[in-house]
Amino acid sequence: MSEISFQPFLEVRKIKRKYGNVEALRGVDLKAYTGEVLAIVGDNGAGKSTLIKILSGAIAPDSGEIIIAGKKYHKLKPKSALEAGITTVYQDLALVNTLDTSDNIFLGREYLKNIFCLDEKKMHQEAQELLEKLGIQVPFLHTAVGYLSGGQRQGVAVARAVHQGGKLLIFDEPTAAMGVKETVAVLKLIKSLAKKGFGIIVISHNMEQVFQVSDRICVMRQGEVVGSVKTDEADPQDVVAMITGAIKIEDASNYRSNKNELTS
Numbered sequence: 001m002s003e004i005s006f007q008p009f010l011e012v013r014k015i016k017r018k019y020g021n022v023e024a025l026r027g028v029d030l031k032a033y034t035g036e037v038l039a040i041v042g043d044n045g046a047g048k049s050t051l052i053k054i055l056s057g058a059i060a061p062d063s064g065e066i067i068i069a070g071k072k073y074h075k076l077k078p079k080s081a082l083e084a085g086i087t088t089v090y091q092d093l094a095l096v097n098t099l100d101t102s103d104n105i106f107l108g109r110e111y112l113k114n115i116f117c118l119d120e121k122k123m124h125q126e127a128q129e130l131l132e133k134l135g136i137q138v139p140f141l142h143t144a145v146g147y148l149s150g151g152q153r154q155g156v157a158v159a160r161a162v163h164q165g166g167k168l169l170i171f172d173e174p175t176a177a178m179g180v181k182e183t184v185a186v187l188k189l190i191k192s193l194a195k196k197g198f199g200i201i202v203i204s205h206n207m208e209q210v211f212q213v214s215d216r217i218c219v220m221r222q223g224e225v226v227g228s229v230k231t232d233e234a235d236p237q238d239v240v241a242m243i244t245g246a247i248k249i250e251d252a253s254n255y256r257s258n259k260n261e262l263t264s
């Protein structure tokens, strides 16, 4: 049987990054596909945020390659990451609390009626259309986002990321400090975005959520990727064992064949 091969939207090859003497990333390899939710898990200090900072252009790697939609980069600037379609969705940092939803979506790229006046009507209309297209429910379009709930703010941040041209959306702990209902809504949104053809990377410490939302789980440990498993073939206990190091790198690469032997 021939194997269907899909081109990854993002490929990270042998990325290394030190902070002084600390080897935060020691040669990370990773692939992310559009239409898929990839969860990156790992203990504190495993290197997850460092990797995301490199992908969003906040810091540069010491070596390695990043390939986005077939184009090779040795490092990214925030602008080049955005132009290439990689957007990190920061629930809080990206939004201006005193502005309403559409002003936040258009932040920095507003429509002008003339040099003195914003075209609020056009922006509201387009914001409404975008939110509907993405299935994001924000009840009060004219309310300052500071008054919205955490889940609704996450929705606005997603709409902003998509409006900026994001094709691969990265979430670092997207449901941190959220209540149960809001968490459910955000996870549903993330899944639906993948179904709409966006690529999604989610970093989370919450194993239950990781298993609920992801299609694939990538485990990082001490600056390396020690395992990448399909969520529906993975056992939560094994993933935890990879995170803690109880399953070693060599075992992790044999994970699937071991599993098959065990279950056959």
Ligand SMILES: Nc1ncnc2c1ncn2[C@@H]1O[C@H](COP(=O)(O)OP(=O)(O)OP(=O)(O)O)[C@@H](O)[C@H]1O
Pocket (backbone or CB within 6 Å): 019, 020, 022, 023, 024, 042, 043, 044, 045, 046, 047, 048, 049, 050, 051
């Ligand atoms: N600015 C920095 N200066 C020095 N060391 C750093 C810096 N940022 C991260 N590190 C170190 O790099 C390593 C990886 O950190 P990173 O923040 O990427 O981990 P993480 O997987 O995101 O952890 P967490 O789950 O706690 O968020 C850690 O040893 C950390 O102490």
Ligand SMILES: [Mg+2]
Pocket (backbone or CB within 6 Å): 048, 049, 050
């Ligand atoms: Mg982190």
